[in-house]
Amino acid sequence: MTVVRYIEANGTEHTVEAENGISAMEAAVKHGVPGIDGDCGGAAACATCHIYVDPEWLAKTGPAADGLEKSMLDFAEDVRETSRLACQIKVTGELNGLVLRLPDRQH
Template sequence: MTKVNYIEASGKVYSVEAEAGISAMEAAVKNAVPGIDGDCGGAAACATCHVYVDDEWIGKTGPAQDGLEKSMLEFAEDVRETSRLACQISLTPALDGLVLKLPEKQH
C-alpha cells in the first residue's frame, strides 16, 4: 500500500492508503477526498484533479508531461511549476508518503 497525503488550501490533511498501480486521482475519489473530482474518470480530459506536487516529491513524480497533461492544465486555475493532474500520477511503493496540495478551486 502507498500512503498519499492530500492537503487542502486551508491546511486540512487527508491521508489515504492506496494500492500501487492506481492513480492519485483514483485514490482520492475512492477515499472521498474533497477537491478532487475526477469528472472525466482519469482520461486527462477535464483538469478537475489538478494538484500541486510538494517540492520534495516532484523529483519522484516528475513534472507534467508534454501533450495531453500540459494541454489540460491550461484549463486549470493557478497553475504552477509543480502542477500535475492526479490522474496522471501512478502510485508506486517509491511514492509512499507522497504529498499533494489541492488548489483553492477546481473547474
C-alpha cells in the first residue's frame, strides 16, 4: 500500500492508503475524496480528475504526457505546469507520501 495525500483547494486533507497498480483517480474515488469525479472511469476522456502534483513530487510522477492527457487538460480550468489527470498517475511504492492538490472545481 502507498500513502497518497489529496489536499482540497480549501486546505482540507484526505490521506488514503492506495493499492499499488491502480491510478491516483481510482484511489481517490474508492476512498470518497471529494472533487475527484473520474466521470470517464479513467480513460483520459474527460478532465474531472484534474489535480496539481506537488512540485516536490513532479520529478517522480513526470509532467502531463503529450497527446491525450495534454489534450484533455485543455478542458480543465486553471491549468498549471504541475497539472495532471489523476487517472494517468499509476500508484507505486516509489510514490509513497505523494501529495496531490485539487483545483477549486472540476468540469
